[in-house]
Amino acid sequence: MPDFDVIVVGAGPAGAAAALEAARAGRSVCLLERGPYPGSKNMYGGVIYGRVLDTLIPNWWEEAPIQRWVTRRSTMLMAGDQAVTVDYRCSSWGEAPYNGATAFRPEFDAWLASKAEAAGAVLICSTTATGLLRDGTRVVGVRTDRPDGDLTAQVVICCDGVNSFLAKEAGLYPPSDPANYTLGVKETILLPREVIDERFAVRGDHGVDIEILGCTGEVPGGGFLYTNAESLAVGLVLSLPKLAACGRRPEEMLAELKAHSAIAPLIEGGQVKEYSAHVIPEAGYKMMPELIGDGILVAGDAAAMCLAAGIWLEGVNFAIGSGAAAGQAAARAVQRRDTSSAGLQDYRRRLDSNFVMSDHRKLREAPHLVMSDLAQQQLPRIACGVMEQLFTVTNPDPKPGLRKIIRGQMKLNNLKLRDAISQGMKALRTFG
């Protein structure tokens, strides 16, 4: 007899959701976490979209440890000392059932894992899974760094994050290409609540999410600034190979963003509470591993389920959605006494029938588009240049026409009309 029906490796949002659903289905579940508590190894770009929780934890918003509800979302295009911002406000996002929230992952992940525990899963922290136990090609458990630490199970669900050494060991990943990954660096900066309310023009538990393009120099990527209750999160996402080749360090680029005239007044006087860094699976659908093997499933970041597609930046929701599907599929397979790859195919069916796979499939070209020169370099410069010319009053010279300004800026930034149209059509197809 195996020690457990299901072992889930990693108590982040994917693992906690997997353990929750498998335990609810009556299976014996072990939830392994290498950190001292769930979430202790985790950082992110900042917003959790909770709709996926509605069916798992009804009225989750009454108890989830969130910082602020995002009611204001800005997209900023930066060039030099200039910035163009599209700013959207929606007060209904600040009322139940809410839309997005900022939260500290060590708090949020620990809360979600406590739900799995309450459903009967056994949470074991401070324990690193060091490898897979196998019987032929079949995964039958994990090796841990505890004395006599082998644990056996009918199904192992790998929610061990972006590096997923377990999925790699199981042969589910092709050799990894650094171009598929970005590095996220972030500072959490302390400021009094009333200062944040005033600077960001929000009240109560409402907050702001600012996404920034054009703030990473020659390295493709982006920036972000989020409000927590009494702190801000400001950070960058940087393409790994380009970062490695550029000769500039990530904290230098972050310091530049913080000193930008559009950002500096927002963070002025704040104290850095915590610096953090993490790698992000950026390439979406095209970099996903095999999700199912004999006795093994992969979910969350470990399965590259992360949407870093410019106008949408999501990950925790995909982790929860895929983890829950993995937990349900594993429980069903155990019950039916077939935990082979064929018996676990229900996982794929569940993912295909909900947002997890359809969003990734639909937006499979988006990461490439967002990381292109057009989006990274030309678009922010042209947008800022057009605004500058449009609103700089040049009396006694007459105003130039808008068409002339746009043409002039496109020429200045080496963007041909033909390329702009073809890229625009591509963007419409990708996002539409």
Added chain:
Amino acid sequence: MSTDSYPEISFETRMSSVEFRVHERAHITVDSKICADCSTRGCITACPANLFVSTADGGILFNYELCFECGTCYMVCNEEGAISWSYPEGGHGVVFHSS
């Protein structure tokens, strides 16, 4: 780029904001002999904790203690076998609180 009203913090101050529960075993080791042949040295630029340093003899000096366990170094590494990467012992390594 920093201003008087918002002085940029030093790297040491930045890293001192992070909790590390250091284990006696190094979870990452670097074979400096292999690094000596590497001309790109992406690790030096990209490691967010700035743990890779060039040495006078052309090798790489690495210290595992203040590591975010992010994976950047092995992903950008061009030299097979130069970096041996694993997670720290359970309960050790970086511990985030407000990330």
